[in-house]
Amino acid sequence: MATDSLGFEARRLLRAATAATLATQAEGQPFASLVTPATAPDGAPLLLLSSLSEHTRQLRAEPRCALLVTGTPEEANPQTAPRVTLTGLAEPVPEEEAPALKARWLARHPYAAFYADFGDFALWRIRPGGALLVAGFARAHRIRLGDLLPAPEAVAAIAATAGDIIGHVNADHADALAAIATGLLGGPAGDWRMVSVDVDGTDLAMGDTVRRLAFSGPVADPGGVRAELVRAAREGRARLG
Structure with missing residues (x-):
């Protein structure tokens, strides 16, 4: 599979995901949590996070993180599911960018409209560094940032x-x-x-x-x-x- 096709396939999984696993860490101890992602126009994952959550506190101390998105398995074996692990740096979305990107997040998760404006919630973005795409059983491909991102x-x-x-x-x-x-x-x-x-x-x-x-x-x-x-x-x- 060509590198541009690999990047598109990884973004396809990321953009379609309604849930994902976020990996953070505190003082070397890994931590995993369920999050509900969307994507910015350039493919960067967007997360609406509560300041009360353990993973949010950990990201403030250490922004390095990973996001795992899993598709539908081809058969009974879960290992046949396509999946992508994206690594990067998490950051709060700047105030001037937040309205447009929050609208994109809510377009994927309209049920969240009633709590999205609560004071403890804020929009975060993961700046991608690279990805690992597993297109099915024993079909793993590392994707460089230049191949992961769409044409600017x-x-x-x-x-x-x-x-x-x-x-x-x-x-x-x-x-x-x-x-x-x-x-x-x-x-x-x-x-x-x-x-x-x-x-x-x-x-x-x-x-x-x-x-x-x-x-x-x-x-x-x-x-x-x-x-x-x-x-x-x-x-x-x-x-x-």
Whole structure:
């Protein structure tokens, strides 16, 4: 598998995850905890953490950490599940960046809206250093940072137009979103909306239910997003008959 494909596959797992294992440490003693990640447009994991949590106190003292995300096993053996371990440095998201990134986090975890503004919660970001992708049993690949991150110019192009893309699709293509969410992604029938988009895919939501559409590959501009949505809608409609 080419290095660019490995990076995309690792990001695909990270962006689709609704839960992950965070590894921290205090005075040399490892500690693991359940967290609920999202990703920034550039793929950096985002975590909404309480200052009351053990892992948050540990990250303030030692920002080096790791995040494990696991996909669905191919068979009964759990070792056949694709998974990625990302290593990096955790940091609180600066105040000027927090609103936009918090909106992306809530797009993945809408159920958390009622407590996301509690005073003890703050948004954190893990600055990636590298990753280990295990694509299945005995298929491990180390991924350097340059291969893990998407192209910066593509990230900027999609981020600059994300609001327009989301607004247009929700206003004019509700039928396509329904076909994608139900026919392709296995979601229930209902009023689906696009809530976020990035170079690797888009998140669709109906209430607290969220489905991630991974693109066939990273896109470079809004035209690429449109092509992926057209492809996905056609496939979704075909599956629905």
